[in-house]
Each structure stands twice: as structure tokens, then as C-alpha cells.
Amino acid sequence: MCRKSPRTRSRSRSRSRSRVPAPSAPAAVPTSKSPTPPEPLSKLSQLGGLNQYKLFGVSESWVDLSLPPGMSSLAPIYSLPETLKSIRNLDYFIFSPNLTWFLMSLLYYVLFPYQTNTAPTLATTRSRLLINTALCGAYTGFFYVSLYVNSWGTRKFFPNSVPLPANMRHNIWYWFLGVAMWTVMEVSVLRECDLRCLPPCAAIASLRSPIRADPSQPSMHFHCVYRNIRIEN
Numbered sequence: 310m311c312r313k314s315p316r317t318r319s320r321s322r323s324r325s326r327s328r329v330p331a332p333s334a335p336a337a338v339p340t341s342k343s344p345t346p347p348e349p350l351s352k353l354s355q356l357g358g359l360n361q362y363k364l365f366g367v368s369e370s371w372v373d374l375s376l377p378p379g380m381s382s383l384a385p386i387y388s389l390p391e392t393l394k395s396i397r398n399l400d401y402f403i404f405s406p407n408l409t410w411f412l413m414s415l416l417y418y419v420l421f422p423y424q425t426n427t428a429p430t431l432a433t434t435r436s437r438l439l440i441n442t443a444l445c446g447a448y449t450g451f452f453y454v455s456l457y458v459n460s461w462g463t464r465k466f467f468p469n470s471v472p473l474p475a476n477m478r479h480n481i482w483y484w485f486l487g488v489a490m491w492t493v494m495e496v497s498v499l500r501e502c503d504l505r506c507l508p509p510c511a512a513i514a515s516l517r518s519p520i521r522a523d524p525s526q527p528s529m530h531f532h533c534v535y536r537n538i539r540i541e542n
């Protein structure tokens with residue numbers, strides 16, 4: 310056997326070393342950027358009682374989602390300072406359902422004005438009862454379909470509770486009695502107007518409920534209720 314000379318060995322070692330690939334540079338680890346906080350929504354997102362431009366599926370900021378529905382304290386919004394502040398800034402009217410109810414009432418009385426120049430008859434009373442029933446039926450029916458049929462609400466107090474037919478008959482009956490009482494009050498005031506006991510302007514004003522005439526009253530009412538029975542939501 311022939312042996313390699315030391316010079317040949319050194320050359321072969323240098324060649325083998327040169328064939329070893331150089332270690333690659335470590336790949337750059339992508340730096341994760343901190344998520345940008347969402348921009349605060351404008352006040353218009355609460356116009357007319359909306360929440361983030363939505364009517365369903367979004368909870369108010371004071372609702373503690375870690376608690377069961379109905380257990381969040383209402384102190385942040387119904388304390389006396391906050392109540393007076395909302396009245397002073399007209400938030401109780403513009404950024405609450407009061408604005409929606411006011412516009413509904415205004416549109417309702419524009420489309421179906423009162424006949425203050427003639428005495429109410431049985432036909433006009435029946436017509437007024439049908440109109441009032443249709444309005445209230447459309448309002449309550451919308452929320453029944455939205456909440457019970459489409460399940461758009463996400464924080465129901467009792468998730469598995471569904472009104473039985475007997476409950477619905479009971480609710481519809483007393484709901485209709487409320488509409489009938491509303492109609493009787495309207496006809497009574499129109500009768501007083503026909504007898505010249507009330508001027509037309511006073512008659513129209515008296516036909517409006519206190520909530521429509523002065524929407525700040527419910528705010529003070531809820532404040533007093535909260536102070537006395539500690540409402541939670």
C-alpha cells in the first residue's frame with residue numbers, strides 16, 4: 310500500500326473543509342407590532358338610542374359582560390350627577406330612545422292628525438282605535454320577531470324561557486286594553502275640544518303623554534327607582 314505524503318493529506322483536508330457549507334445567517338424574526346387601539350366612535354353612534362350604530366348584539370359600556378345578564382350596576386348612568394348632566398346636555402333626548410319615540414309620535418300625528426273641528430263619532434273612534442292598534446302592533450311585533458324569532462338579542466335574562474300561548478294571550482289582551490284606554494283618552498279630549506272647553510292647541514298638548522311632552526321625566530324617574538330599589542342590569 311502506498312501512503313500519502315503529509316502534503317497530500319493537508320491538501321485533502323483543506324478541500325474537505327472548503328466543501329462544508331457555511332452556516333446560514335439566522336432568519337429575521339418578524340417583529341409583531343402592537344395592535345392599534347380602535348378609534349373612539351363618534352357621539353353619533355349613539356343617536357336615537359343606538360349603540361355603535363347597532364340596535365342589537367352590542368352591550369353598553371357600563372355592562373359587565375363577566376356577570377350574568379341583569380347583574381351590572383346602573384350607578385354609572387343613573388346617579389344624580391349623571392342624570393342632571395344628561396338633562397343639561399340634552400343627552401337624555403338626543404342619544405336615547407326618546408328621540409326615536411319623539412320622531413315616531415311626530416310622524417304619526419302628521420300622517421293621522423286629530424280632527425279638532427268636529428265631534429268624535431263612533432266611526433271616527435273606531436278608526437282611531439284601529440290606527441292606534443296598528444301602530445302599537447307594528448312596534449311590539451318588530452321586537453317580538455327580532456328577539457324571539459330571529460334571536461338577535463345576545464343577553465337574555467332567561468335564555469331558555471319562551472312565552473307560552475297562554476302567556477301571549479294574556480299579554481295581548483292587556484296590551485289591547487292599554488291601546489283602548491289611550492284611544493278613549495284621545496276621544497275624550499277631542500270631545501272637550503268640540504264643546505269649546507279646551508282650545509285646539511291645549512287639546513293637542515293634553516293628548517300627548519308626559520313622556521312625549523317632557524322626555525326628561527323618565528330620566529329622573531329611573532334615578533329615583535335606582536336609588537330606592539337598586540336596579541341592576
